[in-house]
Amino acid sequence: MAIIGIETVLYGVDDVQLCTRYFTDFGLPLLESSDEHAHFRLDEGSNVIIRHISDDAIPKSALVGTGVCEVIWGVDRQDSLDRLVNSLAVDREVRFDADGTAHCLTDDGLAVGFRVFRKNPVYSSPDPVNSPGNINRINTQRKWKAKARPKTIQHVVFQSPDPDKSWSFYRDRLGFRLSDVQKGFGIFGRADGANDHHNVYFLNAKLPFPGLDGNLRFDHVNYGVEDLDEVMVGANYMQRRGWPKSEWGLGRHRIASSIFMYLPCPTGGQAEYGADSDYLDDSWVPRVWNPMFGFFSFIHNMAPFMLDAAPWEWEYAPGYTPVPDARLADLTRAIDPKKAHPQADVAPPQAPGFS
Template identity: 45%
Template sequence: MAITGIYSITYATDDLERGTQFHKDLGLNLVREDDAGADFELLDGSQVLLRGLASRDLPPAYGESVCGVREVCWAVDSEASLYELAGDIARDRELSFSGTAECQFLDDAGLSVRLRVFSLKPISAELDPTNAPGRVERLNKLRTWYERARPQQMQHIVFCSPKPREAALFYVERLGFSISDIQEEGGVFLRAPGNVQHHNLYWQRADEYGFRHVSYGVANVDEIMAGAAFMARQGVNSHLGLGRHRISSTFFYYLPNPCGGDAEYSTDSDCLDDHWQPRVWGRAFGHIWWLAQVRPNEPAPRVRLANAEDLKLV
């Protein structure tokens, strides 16, 4: 099983105070704060770490921007798995250990990656029954009311590269990730071997290297919109509003993050196992199914099962 999901991400920010307040408002739990940075923890035990640009322990910048996520730490299920992965990685790049349960290196795109032995806490979500014409699942009972969002886990993270297929190949061949889906002229969606989310990592095609967004999983659309309303009252508004992707089926709501990129509230993503057959999607067709902001036209349907050539990546 080896890698089971995202353990932590590390931001570099030029406005630590504003970044800390943003993540508090977003609904993350602050566990430590001082002049050097702030640490937040989600319900599954994963962490979001904010560090000022003067911090001495910051990993190197990924891309041209000094702000944004500089490092992703992936949870690994055991020391045996960690050492097996580390032994292979050390064949062709420098690797450093922190104790016996953590190691760090650069991936093929130049992003700092850390592996840490850690058991992400299981999340237990209550079912909120949904009524529909001809189907009554909730009788004499109100739906759950949310005052704001409280993200439970980091479901995926997105980086861009001029060569996303080459960047994705490292994770498939060296870290055991699976290809979930491919977006024509867009990028590659990857799932960690010990996770069922549609994707935990997306390498997106762009002219530059950089960080795009991290997805925070919440219970349902009601919680997304409670979080959206709370953030709007703090002066933070989405550039797209509520929408749903065709690829992964995820409901999304992106918010500009003062630390770099976007923070995404997300829910109801597809879940996959090794029986899933990857698709190849037209970029516009796969990206968005619908948006609260009505688009002038809809893209033509373009989706097919991936073949062996598609899955070679390079």
Template identity: 80%
Template sequence: MAIIGIETILYGVDDIAECTRYFVDFGLPLFEQSENHTHFRLDEGSNVIIRHIHDPAIPKSSLTGTGVCEVIWGVDREDSLDKLVKDLSRDRETVVDPDGTVHFLADDGLAIGLRLFRKTPVRSAPDPVNSPGNINRLNQQRKWKVKARPKTIQHVVFQTPAYEKSWAFYRDRLGFRLSDIQKTFGIFGRADGASDHHNIYFLNSNLPFPGMDGQYRFDHVNFGVEDLDEVMVGANYMQRQGWQKSDWGLGRHRISSAIFMYLPCPTGGQAEYGADSDHLDDSWVPRVWHPMFGFFTFIHNMAPFMMEAAPWEWEYAGGYTPVQTPHEDRAQDGTDKPTSPAKSSLIE
């Protein structure tokens, strides 16, 4: 065990005050605020920090636009951190802060940090669920919630033109485990000391969808709440506060079984309420999914590209190893050059 999850996400934004107001309404617990930054701290001890995109504390990287400009991953022990840093220092610059945080760039140029993390155990008590013939809540109403209060940072997503290369660095240098593959769309990975279905997802930025332009961009962060009720209460509260509502509405992913609600966010990208996701250990066997079939079991507002019924198509990944395509091997139009069928058959 080494990396146990996300310790800090650092946003670089155009308007600190507006983004602060957003996340206060979203339900993040405010920890500290000044003219230059805002600091939220969740129940598990993880942090959300907001700074201006031109603040010197925002690292230079391959990222285009605003959003999460650095992810600091939490490490369980000093010896685990030392081992990771020793390996990383072989072929890249590592910068160490006075508090011991290590900063560096991944092979794709995105900014990463490592820091010791003493994660606080989180307690939750979702209401028992009744169903026909299965009574678990007798003479007891469900809890009434006023707004959401996320307790965890479950995962972060980046759009990347070379998603296999981005994933390979996390797998080979940081010890992440492959969770699942969404054909042509992206790769889900889990930190070796975490049980979340995924802590990182690399989304193919060459997909022909709005907002995808083949650049390295931030996509979204998933914040964990107790249950479906808290997801919807949070979304309703945000709408009452005047924030733009979700385009897709409530849904459930098939790949991770998770309830989702994506909300547009003034940081750039989206903020996601998430609940009821699968949890994994090292006995898990990754799967390869048809992108639409894996994407959702249900969704409230289907976009046109979702209307066609997806086939029941998935398979176990087995010994899959992603193709590591260097930037210079990319075609002029930004797409990957063809690879050998033996290496690409599971994702092409």
């Protein structure tokens, strides 16, 4: 079996026309729309569908509120899909659409679907970067962009009252790989047939932050653009069109190395422009991160709670992934945090785990 990424996100919203206008300005290519729904299709072939939260097409689930009410995961081949569906049907109801798409609920009550997905090739051409002593662009200025045009759906995030339970289903039943753990905050997971740093993240809904109330809710979808310039051009265009600004502004995560810009979204939750993320394969060894240190390496509007970030604090997470002991020992010897970061006071702890 190989799940290769997100094929469709289905939004249930309070105002279909408002959300359609939002995502049109955001840069998603509109395929069709009506008073009842909107359908966007990205370059890779993935879909964004918007319907009213009361529409019969919105599945019943444990999700509280509006936002992405179902994620349909793309599977590489029909025989892979058949094996996956048969394994899920052992202990839960699986229903089928006329086109063969399978739908069910996860162990924590989220609605998911599965269908064969053949991704389109995606092309981008970020401008070469100049830096002192490293000239890659001469007598050539950078491209001018008028607005963003996301090409991919990179990941989806849910607020979960029990991130371990939410993640366990994806790991044990869907074959997802652990990418990293943000200690106390959440778990990053990658589909077995994808190379994105993560395709799903479960955020601890019990954290004492605005917007988190302990319930299972949608948080955001990350839409992939070419580079930092396109992130900012998109954000500026959205502001010119009258949409609310990002609270945190531009930043770069240390976990996944990705550029981010979270924008408030009338669907509920947020819509994220993302660029320049890490890509992984099965030789990757997951880590457990100090939550604030892992969250950002820089951010435009740093909130007070972000000040508490250890200068160097992470550890390996072999308990979450089948990493051979010899491989882990080699990596541990190869990376000495004290040598790499002389200001570090202590070496990474030796007892990995999510808490």
